[in-house]
Amino acid sequence: MSAYSIIFIPMARPRSDDKRLTILRAATGLFAEEGLNAPTARIAKAAGVAEGTIFTYFANKDVLLNELYLALKGELRAALAALPASASLKEQVWLAWRSYVHWGVSNPQQHQTLARLAMSPQITADTLAQGNRAFCDVSSLLEQAMRAGPLGQQSVEFAGAMMGAMGDVTMTFVRARPEAAASICQDGFAAFWHALSGA
Amino acid sequence: MSAYSIIFIPMARPRSDDKRLTILRAATGLFAEEGLNAPTARIAKAAGVAEGTIFTYFANKDVLLNELYLALKGELRAALAALPASASLKEQVWLAWRSYVHWGVSNPQQHQTLARLAMSPQITADTLAQGNRAFCDVSSLLEQAMRAGPLGQQSVEFAGAMMGAMGDVTMTFVRARPEAAASICQDGFAAFWHALSGA
């Protein structure tokens, strides 16, 4: 950026990011428990801030919803541990799958809220698109894996959506029987891998 | 009144099943477009009845939601054409899959509203259970097909949920590219069949 740039954003970042995150976290919890129409007043209380404060961080509730969607997608992305390039394709997909399921199981509120947001009419197409952008490395993995499989003629997005959907189902059943988590997660992956690669 | 009737029971306009359905249909449309918190007043207007009329057919909005869930599940069930016992297992599953995807694609509002209801905290566990009861014949198909596959150790419900989830994804992509409906539906099924049977 040139020294002549007109818009200068000082380093003094007001509106502490900390408080912003606290609000998002409180919203996540409430949305999981009461649905997306949990009142902003309750979110504020859960976050330990004043009702009005929410609106210094988010222009309105819709903005809050969209930013929360991106934040949760970001957390999920961060949870998908680095995929070691040395490992085999199947192993890499397995690692991605496992971290996805693991994230959903250990962060049930985040996962459920993310699922609800994804279905909500308040999340814009733009936000949805932007949310997917971070997952391109997983996409390229899937692209390779699906080539010879039954979805060979379809788009990577199709395979990605399948992974999300099948992963969600798997999480649900792990949650119901946590003691069988490992086998459920593995069997779910086996099913997904067959669906993807045909073998 | 026939001359044979001895006891005269005066009767006001009977509650019409037709009107009940009109309301449910209007609700389906609005819920698909605006989410489950579409106001009852708008539902009434869309159904062409007075606001109060909704509450002669449904005690409150929650009841409306739950009954709508069951009604939509029922429509879906009815759409799953009779499965010919003569056909092979794979063929029967294929027919079920195809009718499911077809139903969702040609009834997008019903499908989306059903999906939203299924995630909503207002639908009781009891309603969910009751909704599944009608699908036991599909379940027994899946049970046979999954035995030797990767989900062999898991419950039928798991397989059923997978079918639902994978079908939903398939519908979404058919909707985006209707001209490729046939191939998308088939490829989706191929993926599902691999996931289910392992072959």
Add this chain to the structure above:
Amino acid sequence: MSAYSIIFIPMARPRSDDKRLTILRAATGLFAEEGLNAPTARIAKAAGVAEGTIFTYFANKDVLLNELYLALKGELRAALAALPASASLKEQVWLAWRSYVHWGVSNPQQHQTLARLAMSPQITADTLAQGNRAFCDVSSLLEQAMRAGPLGQQSVEFAGAMMGAMGDVTMTFVRARPEAAASICQDGFAAFWHALSGA
């Protein structure tokens, strides 16, 4: 009655007085328990008639309220047993007092509803006046008794109102301690008689 008539309405007295009374009685009970804004629908149900039937007997709810007021005043009037002209003035007043208190205690719903109606803005001045008309014989008793007392300069209505108010208080306390009914009723009368006659 002809053998051909299916529906036989006896003397063809329309709007059976019986049903009218049933409705008034049901209203009395509900008004006592829930206040005067108990819904007409509930009154109908309690009376065992259809919602609409109420409005063939009473043009609207206000009319129902006013007619109920008069009906209850009438019942009260009927309960004030004939006052034997042979008895002394004090004894006659005592009999009137005793029957009043007794009526209120043994008909708590009637009494409470009457009290509520009397305070309600929906009862017209005309109705109130008409309700008092039947009590002129009691009035003339009071008129004689009050002459030499502290209220000697005031109107009979004043004394009548005092009797009503003091009687109501007495009923309330009898209801709270029914086992002491007799002494409470007597002491209440003694107080009233002193207030009235000054001795």
Add this chain to the structure above:
Amino acid sequence: MSAYSIIFIPMARPRSDDKRLTILRAATGLFAEEGLNAPTARIAKAAGVAEGTIFTYFANKDVLLNELYLALKGELRAALAALPASASLKEQVWLAWRSYVHWGVSNPQQHQTLARLAMSPQITADTLAQGNRAFCDVSSLLEQAMRAGPLGQQSVEFAGAMMGAMGDVTMTFVRARPEAAASICQDGFAAFWHALSGA
């Protein structure tokens, strides 16, 4: 903010007791004119506040009613001027009576609303009890005065209720003929005093 304040506690507009009172006063007027089911919206308008504001001061209408009851009882209590211990018993009771009647006559809305609230099923027994607590000094007066009278065997509450009831009647008649206020008030008291003391 003073330079001496160490801790800065940001404060929004504090909840004003003034506004609370304005609402209660508006409610008093409307309840007197239209009965207790005057809509909250109209109360708000009369008080010059937004509809929602009522609910920042009173959790719901029932709470408003109960708090209004206590407020009115409080006003009445405050109106019962200090009773000079030097005066004779009868004179003290007379002062209490006169201030009571005077209060009711010069605050007809307060008085009528208080009377309606006292009969309403929405006022809890607890509120009623709490409302009476402030009147114990009057009670002890009555206790002395009633000892030798016709109510000697009864509770003070009985005498208190009589005073309230007889006072209410007196107010009503004063209101009808304001020019005769003094004599009506005195005669009413004479009647009450006879009822109480027997002389």
Add this chain to the structure above:
DNA sequence: GATGAATGAGTATTCATTCAT
């Protein structure tokens, strides 16, 4: 006449958002 479904104005209450402090 009797019935109860239909009506729609009316009601208490909620809630996103603003703004005085």
Add this chain to the structure above:
DNA sequence: CATGAATGAATACTCATTCAT
């Protein structure tokens, strides 16, 4: 910037009354 009282449009639900059967 934070706060939370103030706002008023919006919402689910009620209820007196009408009217088709």
